[in-house]
Amino acid sequence: MIPFDLSRWFRRRMLPLVIAAAGILLVAAPLSYHLAKRRELWQEARARAVHVGAALRGEIELRPLLWRYDMPKLTERLAAEGLLGVPRLVIHDADGVAVPLDVGPERPVRGLIWGRAEVVALGRHAATVWVGADAAPLWHGTAVLAAVFAVLAVSLGAVLYLLPMRAIGTAQRRIRVLLGQLALTLQEEDRRRIARDLHDGAGQALTAARLRLLALERRVGPGEEIADLARLLDEAIAELRRSAYALAPPALEELGLVRALERHCEAFATATGLQVQREIDPHLGRLPPTVETACYRIVQEALSNIVRHAGARRAWVRLARDSNWLRLSIHDDGRAPPAPAEGQGLPGIRERARLLGGTTSLTILPGQGLRLEVRLPVEPL
Ligand SMILES: Nc1ncnc2c1ncn2[C@@H]1O[C@H](COP(=O)(O)OP(=O)(O)OP(=O)(O)O)[C@@H](O)[C@H]1O
Ligand SMILES: [Mg+2]
Structure with a gap:
């Protein structure tokens, strides 16, 4: 009846768009939050590393050889100054050898966000300092945001998809009914035209024949053959009327x-x-x-x-x-x-x-x- 299924056509085009829009909504906000926050944490860690590096430079300049054996004192001082907060500190000397500390691993490990600073003392590269920031709250925040946005994306997707789908379903049903009504109207129109043609064509011809038979009867007088002919013509006229009536x-x-x-x-x-x-x-x-x-x-x-x-x-x-x-x-x-x-x-x-x-x-x-x-x-x- 309708040349194609509107709902299916729309579904095929709309579904990928809705999924893409919901997907973008789901990913974009948590990802931007994650990246911005990660950068912030990294900058903080880097600033702390620079502070630690400055303190370390002082130590190195004071004790160029022995500084690496007095780390607990340095870390205590840094902690007292609030520069460490959480004890995640890695220091390598100029040769890349880890300086033993009791506040962190020997090298920057995965799972933390590390800010780095190079320490230059006595005119040469003397050490590298890393300060690690805890990434767990960042992941937690991202997960919460992703969950909220997942709910939002699903709701938005449902609204974006279901509302037009419902409207299209209703429109399609209406179009179907209207086309059906049109088909029936045309059919009835055809029937009326056939009924009119029967009445005006064959009907008029039969009636004219019946009248001329009457005239003939008047002229030549009644007879059996004329009566038979009149009966046949009357039956034909009545049958034609019935047909025309049934048609319209x-x-x-x-x-x-x-x-x-x-x-x-x-x-x-x-x-x-x-x-x-x-x-x-x-x-x-x-x-x-x-x-x-x-x-x-x-x-x-x-x-x-x-x-x-x-x-x-x-x-x-x-x-x-x-x-x-x-x-x-x-x-x-x-x-x-x-x-x-x-x-x-x-x-x-x-x-x-x-x-x-x-x-x-x-x-x-x-x-x-x-x-x-x-x-x-x-x-x-
Ligand atoms: N009221 C009824 N009681 C018993 N049988 C019926 C009744 N109505 C329909 N039928 C059965 O259903 C069949 C199909 O009916 P349908 O009106 O489609 O065709 P038809 O009357 O045989 O022919 P036509 O095309 O002229 O209508 C009939 O042949 C008849 O066997
Ligand atoms: Mg029938």
């Missing part, structure tokens, strides 16, 4: 669904001898023309099926509105085959209902005939 029932437009159905059921009962019980809500009012026509056609076909196939004595036609749905039910007290064959009538009923966004169901009531139920939306979906 004028009652529906003029009277509205409720009265047109009442009238059809009565006429049908009189013509076929089937008792048709009606429970048609008299307060239905006017409904969309496509819905009225569909209902009328469905009742026409269902009643005609009952007479042709069910061998029933009675039939029931019920029509009522239940909020936005029109419920039509037709059943009979005849014999229903266990699996009804498919002609054109039942598929036609299903197609009409489907085009209008409605549903049909056929139930075989054991020993009680067949029940056809149709639900049609009255308002556009």
Whole structure:
């Protein structure tokens, strides 16, 4: 009906975008926080390393050879000055040999953020100092932020995806119904045109022939052959009227669904001898023309099926509105085959209902005939 599935098309294009947007949101903020904070920690560690380096330079200049054996004193002093805070300090001498300290490992180890300073004393490179900052709070902060942003990203993704998807689903359903209504309107338009052509073409020709036969009868006097011809012409005219009427029932437009159905059921009962019980809500009012026509056609076909196939004595036609749905039910007290064959009538009923966004169901009531139920939306979906 619709050339392509809008929802699927949209899903295929939208999903990667939403995932990308949510992914960027999820990663960008925690990553920026992590990088900025890491840089801050590194700068702090570096500043401390520079301070420690300055203190160390003093020691080296005082005791150029013995300084490396007096480290506990230096670290104590630094700690007292608040320069170490946590004891993570590494000092290498000019040869890259670790100076033994009781406040840190022998070399910068992974898991800490190390700030470095070179110490120049007595005119040459004398030592390298590293001060380590604890990275655990940084990781903890990043993890908390990532968790918060994960929730945000999922919520935003859901909103970005579900809202348009819902709107598209509704639009697609409406388009389907509108296209269905259009198809039915065109179909009815065609039927009306055929009925008009029958009436104005073959109908007028037959009526003209009947009038000329009358004139002939007046001229030559009554006769058996003329009477036969007149009877045949009358039958043809009546048959043509019936066909034109069935193709485009004028009652529906003029009277509205409720009265047109009442009238059809009565006429049908009189013509076929089937008792048709009606429970048609008299307060239905006017409904969309496509819905009225569909209902009328469905009742026409269902009643005609009952007479042709069910061998029933009675039939029931019920029509009522239940909020936005029109419920039509037709059943009979005849014999229903266990699996009804498919002609054109039942598929036609299903197609009409489907085009209008409605549903049909056929139930075989054991020993009680067949029940056809149709639900049609009255308002556009
Ligand atoms: N009320 C009914 N009671 C018993 N059988 C039924 C009834 N309505 C339909 N059927 C069965 O379902 C079959 C299909 O019905 P359908 O209206 O599709 O085709 P059809 O009436 O045979 O032919 P047409 O195309 O002229 O309508 C019928 O042939 C009949 O066997
Ligand atoms: Mg039929």
